[in-house]
Amino acid sequence: MIELEGVPELIDPVMVAAFEGWNDAGDAASAAVAHLDREWKGEVFAALDAEDYYDFQVNRPTVFLDGGVRKITWPTTRLSVVRVGDANGKGRARDLVLVRGIEPSMRWRSFCNEILGFAHELGVEMLVVLGSLLGDTPHTRPVPVSGVTSDAELARRMDLEESRYEGPTGIVGILQEACTHAGVPAVSLWAAVPHYVSQPPNPKASLALLNRLEDLLDVRIPLGELSEDARAWQLGVDQLAAEDSEVAEYVQSLEEARDTADLPEASGEAIAREFERYLRRRDPQSGPGVATEGGLADGRDGSFHRDTPSGRTRPPRPVPKEPREPRPGDDPGSGPTDPGHDKNAMDSADESDPSGGAGSADSAKPEDGPEDSGR
Secondary structure, three states, X not given: OOOOOOOOOOOOXXXXXXXXXXXXXXXXXXXXXXXXXXXXXXXXXXXXXXXXXXXXXOOOOEEEEEOOEEEEEOOOOEEEEEEEEEOOOOOOEEEEEEEEEEOOOOOHHHHHHHHHHHHHHHOOOEEEEEEEEEEOOOOOOOOOEEEEEOOHHHHHHXXXXXXXXXXXXXXXXXXHHHHHHHOOOEEEEEEEEEHHHOOOOOHHHHHHHHHHHHHHHXXXXXXXXXXXXXXXXXHHHHHHHHOOHHHHHHHHHHHHHHHXXXXXXXXXXXXXXXXXXXXXXXXXXXXXXXEEOOEEOOOOOOOOOOOOOOOOOOOOOOOOOOOOOOOOOOOOOOOOOOOOOOOOOOHHHHOOOHHHOOOOHHHOOOOOOOOOOOO
């Protein structure tokens, strides 16, 4: 039995999770949940035992000095809770349970059961898992975000895609399928990250995930400096691409493919929906309990805990993806062993994952787990 001391009774709680590793291209998903935790001053109430789920030779602990005393931070998954308001400014508050950690090295079934145990004890109504993958999408266009669920009724009600993926999966896919078998409504949101500029951070992809989460949960998320960071990131990639004619030509081909694929979506209904979203986010009025850039408008402390300035660095030079033949020994789940290798360079995503559709910028589709949830 999981005992939660000091956690108040939650209001319409939704669990939002992201995990570093294979399902986190450009660190976009984990950075999005970190943003929520930072802006809303999340309070950690539980952490999973690192000994149970992590190989410390793969995810090593770190040593730091705290007032001259050496301490160790172990890789783990932590849960925190925040209270937010609705997007319409009518004062309807709800709680988010934020799950942030690293994809476990072992015992994935037990890991998912423990997460679901917390969800049951807290009365969580739905679980939303954020992920990001590499895709043939240009950095100059809006980031494609796909919403996927294994629940047919939930797909119809929330205008989501029903899962059809088959192939290698990560902890995001396993957790979503575990939720399905446990009767917990679950949704995964996937942002497509340009494969030619996959190095973290990618604030534009994080911003796209948060915008989609706003629409899904009908809440207003304070963006802080994230919008400015996304613009600076795109400007930096623009400048680097312009310095290499081959890269610029490749980006142009992706743009043409993306624009052609998106042309049928430019309907009057789609334009109206985007305009409504724009107006809602611009609305300066906010009722009690609504999260704004000044804090929660309910009389509580509105200060935010912010990271120290990141000092934006220019992204590394983007390099076009070189095609190659599939190799029998490819293992997408194991990841590279070379510390200098990009941890998000998922070769298998181009071979077995639907995100590797040739030449189509709209081909980036999420992997969302095999049929067997591991039960």
